[in-house]
Amino acid sequence: MQDEKFKVKFGNSRVERPKVLLPLSYGSSSLALLDMVISHLEEQCQNERAVQGYVLVVLHVGEDTARMERLRKKYSRVLERLEVQFVTVDPAVFVRDLAKVAVTDEYAVHRTENSESLNLQELLLQFDSRSSRQDFWQQVVQEVIFRSAVAHDCSVVIFGHSMSRLAEEILALTVKGRGSETAHRLTDGTMDYVGCSLHVIHPLREVLASEIKEYVRFSGLQEMVATEESVKHKSAKNKTVNELVCEYFETVESEYPEVISTVVKIGTKLDSPQGMAQQCILCQEAVYRDPKTWLEQMSESANKQAQSDVPLCYGCLVNVGVGGGAVWPVSRPSREEILAEYILEE
Amino acid sequence: MPSRTPNLCQRCEANKAVMRRPKNLQKLCKECYFHVFETEIHLTIEKEKLFYPGEKVAIGASGGKDSTVLASILKTLNERYNYGVHLVLLSIDEGIVGYRDDSLATVKRNQQQYEMPLEIVSYKDLYNWTMDEIVSCSGVKSSCTYCGVLRRQALDRGAMKLGINHVVTGHNADDMAETVLMNLLRGDTARLESSTNITTKSTGSPIKRSKPFKYCYQKEIVLYAHYKKLDYFSTECTYAPEAFRGTARVLMKNLESVRPSCILDIIYSGEHFKLKQRKKRPGPKKPVTESQETEIRSDGSVSLRNNGNRCEKCGYLSTNKICKACILLQGLELSRAKLNIAAEAVPKVKEDELQHRLQHLSF
Numbered sequence: 258m259q260d261e262k263f264k265v266k267f268g269n270s271r272v273e274r275p276k277v278l279l280p281l282s283y284g285s286s287s288l289a290l291l292d293m294v295i296s297h298l299e300e301q302c303q304n305e306r307a308v309q310g311y312v313l314v315v316l317h318v319g320e321d322t323a324r325m326e327r328l329r330k331k332y333s334r335v336l337e338r339l340e341v342q343f344v345t346v347d348p349a350v351f352v353r354d355l356a357k358v359a360v361t362d363e364y365a366v367h368r369t370e371n372s373e374s375l376n377l378q379e380l381l382l383q384f385d386s387r388s389s390r391q392d393f394w395q396q397v398v399q400e401v402i403f404r405s406a407v408a409h410d411c412s413v414v415i416f417g418h419s420m421s422r423l424a425e426e427i428l429a430l431t432v433k434g435r436g437s438e439t440a441h442r443l444t445d446g447t448m449d450y451v452g453c454s455l456h457v458i459h460p461l462r463e464v465l466a467s468e469i470k471e472y473v474r475f476s477g478l479q480e481m482v483a484t485e486e487s488v489k490h491k492s493a494k495n496k497t498v499n500e501l502v503c504e505y506f507e508t509v510e511s512e513y514p515e516v517i518s519t520v521v522k523i524g525t526k527l528d529s530p531q532g533m534a535q536q537c538i539l540c541q542e543a544v545y546r547d548p549k550t551w552l553e554q555m556s557e558s559a560n561k562q563a564q565s566d567v568p569l570c571y572g573c574l575v576n577v578g579v580g581g582g583a584v585w586p587v588s589r590p591s592r593e594e595i596l597a598e599y600i601l602e603e
Numbered sequence: 604m605p606s607r608t609p610n611l612c613q614r615c616e617a618n619k620a621v622m623r624r625p626k627n628l629q630k631l632c633k634e635c636y637f638h639v640f641e642t643e644i645h646l647t648i649e650k651e652k653l654f655y656p657g658e659k660v661a662i663g664a665s666g667g668k669d670s671t672v673l674a675s676i677l678k679t680l681n682e683r684y685n686y687g688v689h690l691v692l693l694s695i696d697e698g699i700v701g702y703r704d705d706s707l708a709t710v711k712r713n714q715q716q717y718e719m720p721l722e723i724v725s726y727k728d729l730y731n732w733t734m735d736e737i738v739s740c741s742g743v744k745s746s747c748t749y750c751g752v753l754r755r756q757a758l759d760r761g762a763m764k765l766g767i768n769h770v771v772t773g774h775n776a777d778d779m780a781e782t783v784l785m786n787l788l789r790g791d792t793a794r795l796e797s798s799t800n801i802t803t804k805s806t807g808s809p810i811k812r813s814k815p816f817k818y819c820y821q822k823e824i825v826l827y828a829h830y831k832k833l834d835y836f837s838t839e840c841t842y843a844p845e846a847f848r849g850t851a852r853v854l855m856k857n858l859e860s861v862r863p864s865c866i867l868d869i870i871y872s873g874e875h876f877k878l879k880q881r882k883k884r885p886g887p888k889k890p891v892t893e894s895q896e897t898e899i900r901s902d903g904s905v906s907l908r909n910n911g912n913r914c915e916k917c918g919y920l921s922t923n924k925i926c927k928a929c930i931l932l933q934g935l936e937l938s939r940a941k942l943n944i945a946a947e948a949v950p951k952v953k954e955d956e957l958q959h960r961l962q963h964l965s966f
Binding site: 386435436437440493494495498501505508513526527528530546551557571572579 | 627638639642643646647650783784786787788789790791792795818847850854857858860861862864865867868869871872873874875876877878879880
């Protein structure tokens with residue numbers, strides 16, 4: 258049983274306590290999850306002889322250190338008795354080992370060395386569409402979270418995704434041509450990351466976003482929520498795929514309330530495709546079928562002689578664009594490199 | 604030095620470009636567009652080995668843009684690349700006044716234009732119900748459920764009657780992508796893995812169905828029909844699609860405006876969907892031989908193990924004792940009005956309304 262390992266400990270079992278990473282975006286769901294986890298730990302420590310069952314590491318990928326301080330102050334009374342670490346990581350650590358990846362008109366992918374030194378902001382601005390930028394930004398955050406988990410020796414990562422958010426992700430991944438990643442990215446379970454085993458859980462997968470909103474209101478967490486830029490007034494053309502899908506669920510929720518849970522349920526039934534996979538040079542996700550051969554079968558101007566020298570997944574190929582190119586980190590650091598190089602502010 | 608004319612076809616660089624291709628925004632002239640579009644369909648047919656020489660193929664023809672373009676292109680390609688297939692038009696008359704009667708007139712003209720034999724199979728002959736009667740009996744809401752089930756069987760039966768084992772339909776990439784999304788939204792695990800297959804076959808049926816337009820954008824089909832000046836019928840069905848499918852369609856349109864490739868992206872995703880293997884529970888204590896097991900489904904139908912079973916009622920191929928169409932029709936029969944209102948006395952609309960009220964009368 259997985260839940261056993263989080264149970265309250267007595268006596269000498271202190272060593273076996275797992276370290277749990279909670280990525281915090283300052284959105285409603287991750288704040289609600291933090292609130293619940295802290296109250297769980299508080300309960301565990303009520304017995305004099307008891308030791309909290311797991312160590313919590315709260316991580317924010319971004320620059321908002323002030324908010325982190327406010328949050329610590331809010332829970333200061335409880336935190337005195339608990340072992341909780343608060344960490345803010347600058348996403349700029351993602352930028353390393355840059356190379357230029359270009360897609361020719363014949364869908365062949367070439368890698369060339371890069372001489373430019375770009376910062377993260379500039380890297381993202383290479384992509385014209387907001388949707389592609391957001392897709393890559395999501396990858397950056399996810400990578401930094403997992404690298405931080407390795408750096409902090411965490412064996413468990415708990416995400417605050419609500420049921421609504423998971424449904425949005427499942428549909429958005431499908432629309433972005435990343436359907437094969439659904440199982441790997443959104444299902445609970447153990448995954449291998451640079452040789453470390455990470456257990457990923459989405460504890461709020463049964464809770465609707467609207468319910469979380471109420472929870473946040475009742476527990477006085479509203480002032481901590483980072484307000485996102487509203488997209489309501491934007492025209493459909495300026496929205497991202499995720500924003501459109503999210504909006505879709507909001508509109509159908511009232512008339513077809515079962516849709517969100519249905520999508521999440523079918524999402525958990527999905528498996529990764531079988532067969533040998535290569536690793537995408539940009540997003541490091543598995544490529545099961547070469548997008549070049551797939552696109553060629555329906556294109557009159559295809560040139561089968563043109564060969565790719567690096568693998569690129571379909572989702573990234575569309576983001577970069579046929580005939581386009583982008584500078585991007587092309588490798589993932591090893592476990593040793595993460596441990597040695599990662600500069601973490603505490 | 605004179606500057607290059609900006610509006611020259613990017614492929615032949617000789618003629619004036621008349622359009623931007625929706626798929627990749629390439630500027631093309633009319634002739635090049637025809638060539639590119641036709642060749643791409645040919646590539647799909649070749650790669651999937653859809654036809655063999657001497658095969659008889661029925662084109663599911665509704666008179667709409669997709670099936671009209673399909674008939675025209677298959678005729679062209681068959682002659683150009685010597686597929687050696689015999690093409691036949693197969694139409695289904697659902698019995699929808701003001702819609703199907705008009706579109707069938709188009710199919711009849713197509714028959715002349717393309718010089719192909721035409722076979723029309725009607726719901727009335729097969730099931731003794733027209734769609735108009737079904738709707739007046741069960742309401743507009745479930746019309747697509749009935750029509751879908753009945754049409755699938757009608758196409759099969761029509762093909763069988765003609766001695767044909769292969770039906771091609773005009774389903775395009777937009778339809779495919781919509782189906783992938785709908786399967787996710789409805790949680791339809793039974794269809795999720797196979798919905799993007801180019802060729803499908805009902806269990807036990809000798810007739811296969813395929814979709815040569817699987818990778819064609821709807822917009823490109825419309826453009827082809829427009830520039831070729833094809834004669835097609837473009838009115839939506841009187842009984843508009845179910846409301847929920849409508850919401851998915853709106854979502855697709857919005858998505859297309861921010862990510863024009865999303866239709867192909869969804870199909871690519873759909874082709875990668877794979878369901879987890881179900882964990883096998885420990886079996887029953889008593890060893891049961893397979894022949895003794897009978898599965899009774901949630902709708903009360905009884906599944907039969909062997910392929911090639913026949914429905915007890917209509918004698919058509921079915922995996923159950925009674926086929927889906929018969930189950931639906933049985934339900935309808937129960938609520939069918941015992942009396943008909945004389946058509947001359949009341950106008951059609953009023954008649955339906957009265958029929959509906961009659962069903963709920965009790966004494």
